[in-house]
Amino acid sequence: MIHVGLQHxxxxxxxxxxxxxxxxxxxxxxxxxxxxxxLILNAxxxxxxxxxxxxxxxxxxxxxxxxxxxxxxxxxxxxLALIIAVHRRLRDIDLERSDELRG
Amino acid sequence: xxxxxxxxxxxxxxxxxxxxxxxAIGLFxxxxxxxxxxxxxxxxxxxxxGGAILASLGWLVWFGLESASRPLFSADGQGLVIFSGLVAxxxxxxxxxxxxxxxxxxxVLLSVGSPSLPKTQRAEYHGLLLVLCAGMCLLASxxxxxxxxxxxxxxxxxxxxxxxxxxxxxxSTEAGxxxxxxGGVASGVMLFGMSLIYGLFGSLDLQGLHQAIAGSDALATAxxxxxxxxxxxxxxxxxxxxxxxxxxxxxxxxxxxxxxTPFTALLSVGPKAAGFAVLMRFFWGIFLDGPGVGAxxxxxxxxxPLLLGVIxxxxxxxxxxxxxxxxxxxxLLAYSSIAHAGYVLxxxxxxxxxxxxxxxxxxxxxxxxxxxxFAVVSAVDRSAGSEDIRQYSGLGSRSPWLALxxxxxxxxxxxxxxxxxxxxxxxxFAALIARGGTWYLVLALVGIVNSVISxxxxxxxxxxxxxxxxxxxxxxxxxxxxxVLAFLMAVPTLVFxxxxxxxxxxxxWSSRLLH
Numbered sequence: 001m002i003h004v005g006l007q008h009x010x011x012x013x014x015x016x017x018x019x020x021x022x023x024x025x026x027x028x029x030x031x032x033x034x035x036x037x038x039l040i041l042n043a044x045x046x047x048x049x050x051x052x053x054x055x056x057x058x059x060x061x062x063x064x065x066x067x068x069x070x071x072x073x074x075x076x077x078x079x080l081a082l083i084i085a086v087h088r089r090l091r092d093i094d095l096e097r098s099d100e101l102r103g
Numbered sequence: 104x105x106x107x108x109x110x111x112x113x114x115x116x117x118x119x120x121x122x123x124x125x126x127a128i129g130l131f132x133x134x135x136x137x138x139x140x141x142x143x144x145x146x147x148x149x150x151x152x153g154g155a156i157l158a159s160l161g162w163l164v165w166f167g168l169e170s171a172s173r174p175l176f177s178a179d180g181q182g183l184v185i186f187s188g189l190v191a192x193x194x195x196x197x198x199x200x201x202x203x204x205x206x207x208x209x210x211v212l213l214s215v216g217s218p219s220l221p222k223t224q225r226a227e228y229h230g231l232l233l234v235l236c237a238g239m240c241l242l243a244s245x246x247x248x249x250x251x252x253x254x255x256x257x258x259x260x261x262x263x264x265x266x267x268x269x270x271x272x273x274x275s276t277e278a279g280x281x282x283x284x285x286g287g288v289a290s291g292v293m294l295f296g297m298s299l300i301y302g303l304f305g306s307l308d309l310q311g312l313h314q315a316i317a318g319s320d321a322l323a324t325a326x327x328x329x330x331x332x333x334x335x336x337x338x339x340x341x342x343x344x345x346x347x348x349x350x351x352x353x354x355x356x357x358x359x360x361x362x363x364t365p366f367t368a369l370l371s372v373g374p375k376a377a378g379f380a381v382l383m384r385f386f387w388g389i390f391l392d393g394p395g396v397g398a399x400x401x402x403x404x405x406x407x408p409l410l411l412g413v414i415x416x417x418x419x420x421x422x423x424x425x426x427x428x429x430x431x432x433x434x435l436l437a438y439s440s441i442a443h444a445g446y447v448l449x450x451x452x453x454x455x456x457x458x459x460x461x462x463x464x465x466x467x468x469x470x471x472x473x474x475x476x477f478a479v480v481s482a483v484d485r486s487a488g489s490e491d492i493r494q495y496s497g498l499g500s501r502s503p504w505l506a507l508x509x510x511x512x513x514x515x516x517x518x519x520x521x522x523x524x525x526x527x528x529x530x531x532f533a534a535l536i537a538r539g540g541t542w543y544l545v546l547a548l549v550g551i552v553n554s555v556i557s558x559x560x561x562x563x564x565x566x567x568x569x570x571x572x573x574x575x576x577x578x579x580x581x582x583x584x585x586x587v588l589a590f591l592m593a594v595p596t597l598v599f600x601x602x603x604x605x606x607x608x609x610x611x612w613s614s615r616l617l618h
Contacts, residue, residue, distance in 0.1 A: 010302075017295055024288050033284050040291030047298035051305075060307050064249050068294065071256045075290075078260050079283045082267050085276040100274050101281070101357040 009050035016043035028095050030086070034079045041072045105184045105310065113185035116192045118166075119159035119200055120237050126155030127233035134226035144225050145216065152229035153211045156204050156236060163201045167194075171612075181615060188308050189250040191384070191616075196244035198463055198613030199380035202470055203239035203373045207232060209474045209592075210369030213481050215584040218488075219363040221269055228268060235261035235373070242377040246388070248297045248307040251381055252290070255345060258374050259286045266362040266370070278361020285354035286344065293341020299334030303327060309388045316389065339410075342385065345378035346444045349418040356425075359437035364484050367433060368477035371440045376466045379447055383462065384616060386411070387454050412452045412546050419445025419553045427560045432480055433490040435560060436473070439516060442557060443469055446531055449550055453534040453543070459614035461530035464606060468527035468599065472515040475592030479509040482585035487575070495564060497573020505581050506568045508589045513561040515596045518554050523599040526606070528554065 020039030027033055045065045052061025090097060114121065130151055137144060182193025190196075210232060214220055220228065238257030245251040263286060267279020301307055304315035321327040344351040359367045386407060422442030429435040447469070450462035480490055482505055487494040499506040515524035528550075535547045580586075599606050 013298075020291070021288075024284075030280060030284065034287070037284070037287035037291050040288065041294060044291065044294040044298045047295065048301060051298065051302035055302060055305050057305055057307075060249070061301060064252075064301075064307065067249060067253055071253065074260055075256070075283070075287055078263050079280075079287060082263065082276060082280045082283055085267060085270055086273075086280050089273050089276065095281075095284075100277055101360055 006050055006054040009046060013043045013046040013050065016046065030083050030095055034076060038072065038076065041068060044068065107184040107188040110186055116183065116185050118162045119204065120240050122159045123155050123233045123236040126151060127230045127237070130226050130230035130233065134224070134230065137226060140222045148225045148229040149211050149215050152233050153208060155233055156208045156211060160201060160204045160208065163197055163204070167197050184246060189247045190241065190244050191246035192244060193616050194613045195380060195459070195616040199243035199376055200240045202376040202466055203243060204236060206369050206373035206376065206470055206474060207236045209588055210365055212584050212588050213365035213368055213478060217363070217365050217481065218485060219269065220365065221271060228265070231261045231265055235265070239373050239377040243380040245381060246309045246384065248301065251385070252294060252297065255341070256290060258377065259290060262370060262374065265366045266358050268366065269363050274361040275363065278357045282354050282358045289341050289344035289351060292337050296334045296337025296341070299330050300338065303331055303334065309384065313389050338385065342378060342382045343414065346375050346382065347441050348414050348444055348448060349421045349441070352418070352441050355441055356434050356437040360431060360434045364433065364477065364481040368474050368481065371436070371473055371477065372470050375444060376470070379451065379462055379466060383451055383459055388616065408452050408454065409542065411448060412542065415445050415448035415452055416546055416549045418442070418448060419550065423553050423556045430492050431490050432492055432495065432564065436476055436480070439557065440473060442553065446528065446550060449535050449546060450531050452546065453538055456614055457534045457537060459616065460610045461534040463613045464530050464610035465527040467606060467610070468523040471592045471595045472512045472524055475589050475596060476509060476512040476516065478585045478589035478592060479505055479512065482581055482583065482589065483579050485583065485585060486579045492564065492567055493574055495567045496571035498579065499569040501573055501576065502579040502581055505579055505586065505589070508593050509568065510565055511593050511596055513564060517558050517561050521600045523596045523603070526600060526603040
């Protein structure tokens with residue numbers, strides 16, 4: 001029987017964070033980048049909740065995660081709204097193709 | 104440790120936030136009632152949002168004046184912790200909230216009659232502007248990691264929407280999309296950093312963190328030190344993104360160029376001022392024993408001033424060098440605003456009472472000159488429909504007043520006397536040189552060289568206005584909100600260049616931050 005401690009949570013969170021960051025840096029599709037951002041946010045949330053559980057100050061870490069979930073949802077809404085606005089115009093959400101602004 | 108006020112008692116200290124939130128709710132209700140665009144919408148909604156911003160500004164001025172005569176903040180005049188420790192109410196918060204609201208007021212004035220904003224959904228535009236104001240005010244006074252995150256997200260979410268507001272122009276939506284993607288990554292990374300700091304030191308409160316770091320054994324081991332470094336570096340990345348410091352500046356030129364010009368003017372000053380307030384609060388509040396007196400507690404392992412100094416040098420150099428090759432004036436001003444973030448970072452690097460004083464003073468001066476420059480750009484944009492530098496050729500003969508105003512702002516942005524920009528730079532360099540270390544002097548030298556470089560591209564605009572033959576002959580109308588705002592901003596730019604004493608007094612008052 002493996003005892004699941006703080007380190008296990010931290011390793012998972014670090015992996016999630018790296019996966020999210022890789023997704024953001026590698027993918028050129030706007031929706032995929034949004035998914036990557038979501039992974040990063042959830043990595044931070046997992047960290048917070050693990051520290052709250054194993055650390056001491058249980059309340060503030062837990063409350064932080066509740067705010068994080070709400071704000072992550074709001075960010076996804078705004079991101080998707082802008083993606084739809086771009087898609088209506090270009091019929092595509094590949095960032096390589098929206099390149100009017102450069103220099 | 105200061106005892107925080109309870110939430111009910113705190114409400115008396117958060118009047119600006121309450122007023123702008125009330126105004127925003129009112130506007131969203133009005134938006135539901137007035138679906139069809141009518142001609143009177145063009146002035147009613149700006150009137151509501153402008154009124155809320157003016158009322159908040161008035162309260163801040165009253166509060167600042169009152170606190171000089173009787174100790175409103177606390178017995179020692181330093182400040183109060185309100186909302187159970189989430190928000191600080193100190194002179195720095197009052198001053199930077201006023202700066203953010205001034206920038207927002209200018210944004211509202213510029214939006215009146217501007218053709219670059221759609222005629223529909225005006226109430227929503229002004230409502231979001233007020234929510235942005237509430238976010239900026241909270242960001243400038245946040246003293247808790249949770250509050251910093253929530254306020255930063257409020258500012259960011261409203262900014263994304265307002266940058267991409269004009270759906271009829273593909274540049275606007277594209278800028279909004281790029282901004283939301285960069286911003287999402289930056290805030291996610293910052294949040295991961297915050298979670299590490301919370302885990303290491305067990306506190307989210309800046310005051311609590313300060314004490315926890317001083318007495319922490321987490322820094323004694325190598326993994327603990329690395330985790331701390333990573334955490335603070337990630338938070339620095341999030342805050343650096345907000346003030347558009349290199350290497351987190353990529354969103355800035357696109358967002359500034361794509362956004363409707365009235366909003367660009369606000370975006371280039373308001374969130375930046377709030378970002379600098381929280382940057383000072385976060386780094387110096389945590390690491391120093393007191394502004395300008397003690398040694399940094401975490402300085403031995405991680406040389407924060409040096410790190411910020413390198414970022415500052417990179418920011419101004421890159422901003423100035425790339426600005427040289429720009430042909431779009433809005434984009435040119437975007438790179439120039441990146442460079443100015445680098446200059447202001449010099450004041451943050453200097454730290455201490457005089458460092459904060461120089462930051463507060465420079466942000467005030469920057470507000471006048473940068474919003475003024477954008478007001479002229481907006482005035483030209485109104486008649487020409489473009490921000491290309493070619494539209495400015497012969498402006499000196501087509502509309503001499505606008506050209507003169509733009510020339511004043513550009514001289515001030517360069518930092519030439521007798522404009523306020525010169526005084527601002529003087530304070531920054533003085534604060535930096537007073538530190539005395541070799542690399543402080545090197546940084547000051549980099550700043551001076553950069554000011555010279557910036558003269559080159561500002562002079563390019565002046566040359567187009569006064570020496571080139573006009574491509575068009577019709578005059579640019581200046582008798583509108585944009586022209587009025589440009590004039591209003593030119594007055595302090597010139598007056599404070601000659602009589603900077605009141606500005607200095609104000610800055611030295613507002614450089615006191617709660618500790």
